[in-house]
Amino acid sequence: MxxxxxxxxxxxxxxxxxxxxxxxxxxxxxxxxxCRHGPCFCPEPGCGFSGPAATLPDHFTDCHKWPNTAFKYFAQFGLRLQPGPHVLRAQDGTVFLMNVVAAEPLGHAISLVCVRPEATDSPFGCSVVFSCFTGHHQISTLAVVRCSSLVDGLPKDGFCVVPKASGGTHVVLQTTIDTELVYDVED
Ligand SMILES: [Zn+2]
Ligand SMILES: [Zn+2]
Known part of the structure; x- marks a missing residue:
């Protein structure tokens, strides 16, 4: 039996x-x-939306007008420094959420998570480069991007701080998200 x-x-x-x-x-x-198909949650206070990770980018854009950027692993892409959440979509459908908060008096703190139901470490890493003055660059790297279903709200890890002196929202963050996994990149 x-x-x-x-x-x-x-x-x-x-x-x-x-x-x-x-x-x-x-x-x-x-x-x-x-299971990767379990629910993830909208972190906007009072919203209450939940669904599979793949459904969140449309919700974030339609309901909250959050900026949304498609990118490819290992390829640098530019993001204007702007307080609030920013949705990042990888070529394989994986969703990332970058969150920029004003961290007075320092400047702006940047956090990043991979939106997935299982609260583990992802196979992804991230690096952010920005220039403060002509010829001067500052680099922050995050070895392992944490996974989050966003049930606990927007990420606040703050792995990168852009100092006030570097120009505030005029700064463009040159961002790269890498993966340890080998992907067949179709070009
Ligand atoms: Zn399943
Ligand atoms: Zn929402």
Whole structure:
């Protein structure tokens, strides 16, 4: 009897979110926590929207008018320093959220998370370069980008601080997000 129960495979709890995994019945609870199709949350206070990570960029843009930028791994892209959240979409559909907050009296603090239901470390790293004065560059790197379902709100890790003296919102952040995984980049 026990063996029969162990061999039963059931669809994942998040099948309606697009998950095609079949899981051994006894693993269902464990798998639920690791499934990439689990819900992520809108961090805007009072909003209450939740859904698979892939549905968040449209929500952020349509409902909150947050800026939205598509990028490719390993390729530098420019972002104007602007307080508030900024949605970053990778070529494989992975969603990142950058958050810029005024950190008085220092300047602006920049945080970044990978939007995923499982609260683990991602295989992604990030580096930000900006110029303060002609010929002077400052670099911040984040070795491992944390994953977050955003259930605890906007990221506030602040891995990079842009000093006030460097020109405030005139600064362009040259950002690179890398992955340890090998991707087939279609060009
Ligand atoms: Zn699943
Ligand atoms: Zn929302």
């Amino acid at each position: 026990e063996r029969v129960v162990e061999s039963i495979e059931v669809p994942c709890c998040f099948a309606e979110n697009g998950c095609t995994q079949k899981i051994a019945y006894f693993n269902k609870k464990k798998y639920k926590k690791a």
